[in-house]
C-alpha cells in the first residue's frame with residue numbers, strides 16, 4: 001500500500017509533535033455532521049457513554065464515547081479509513097483504535113486545562129491523539145492551543161493530572177484553528193489546552209486515539225476500566241470526562 005504521508009511530513013510530525021492535514025477524510029463535512037448528530041440523538045441507554053455539563057444555557061451534552069460499534073459511518077471513518085492509516089504511518093506500525101470520543105463543546109461549553117494525554121491512557125505507551133473538526137474550530141469557539149516540540153517527556157503535573165502551573169507558564173502556546181473536515185494528529189505527550197465556546201455556534205470535534213499494533217487491541221480493556229472507575233468516582237466541582245481532571249465543565 002502506498003504511503004499517504006511524505007517522509008517530510010513524518011519528519012515534521014516527529015520534530016513538532018503535531019501535524020495538520022486536509023482532504024484526508026472519506027466523509028464530506030455534511031456527512032460527518034450528520035453522523036455526529038445521529039450519535040447525539042441516541043440517549044443514554046446503551047453501551048456507549050454520554051457525559052453532560054451545566055452551561056449558562058442549561059444542561060448540555062459534553063461528550064459521547066464508545067460509539068463506533070453502533071455507527072457504521074464512524075466505524076469506517078475511524079477504524080478502516082485513511083485516518084487510521086496515517087496514524088500508523090506516524091506511529092511507525094499499524095494503528096489500532098484505542099478509544100474514540102466526540103467533544104461537543106456546544107454554545108457555552110467549557111474548555112480543557114493544559115495537559116498531556118498520555119497520563120489518561122493506561123496500558124499503552126505508543127499512542128497518538130487525533131482531532132477531526134466537525135465544525136470549524138476557532139479561537140472564539142474553543143480551538144486547541146498546542147506547545148510545539150515539547151513532546152519528548154512527561155512534564156510536571158498538578159493534583160488533577162494536568163500540567164503544573166509553572167510548566168504552563170513556561171510553555172509557548174499557539175492556537176491551531178481547523179476548518180470542518182481537517183484533521184490534526186498530535187503526540188500523546190504534546191501539551192495542549194482549549195478555551196470555552198464563547199461563540200454563537202456549536203464546535204463539535206471527533207477525537208480517535210490509536211495505539212501501535214505491537215501493544216495489542218486494548219479498546220475493550222480501556223472502556224471496562226473507565227466504566228469501573230466512573231462508577232466509583234466521587235462528586236467534584238468539575239465534570240469527570242477523562243481519567244485525568246482536564247475538563248473544566250460544571251456538573252449538570
Ligand SMILES: O=C(O)CCC(=O)C(=O)O
Pocket residue numbers: 103105111112117142143144192193194195205207246
Ligand atoms: O475539545 C477540546 O477543546 C479539547 C479536548 C481535549 O484536550 C481532550 O479531550 O483531551
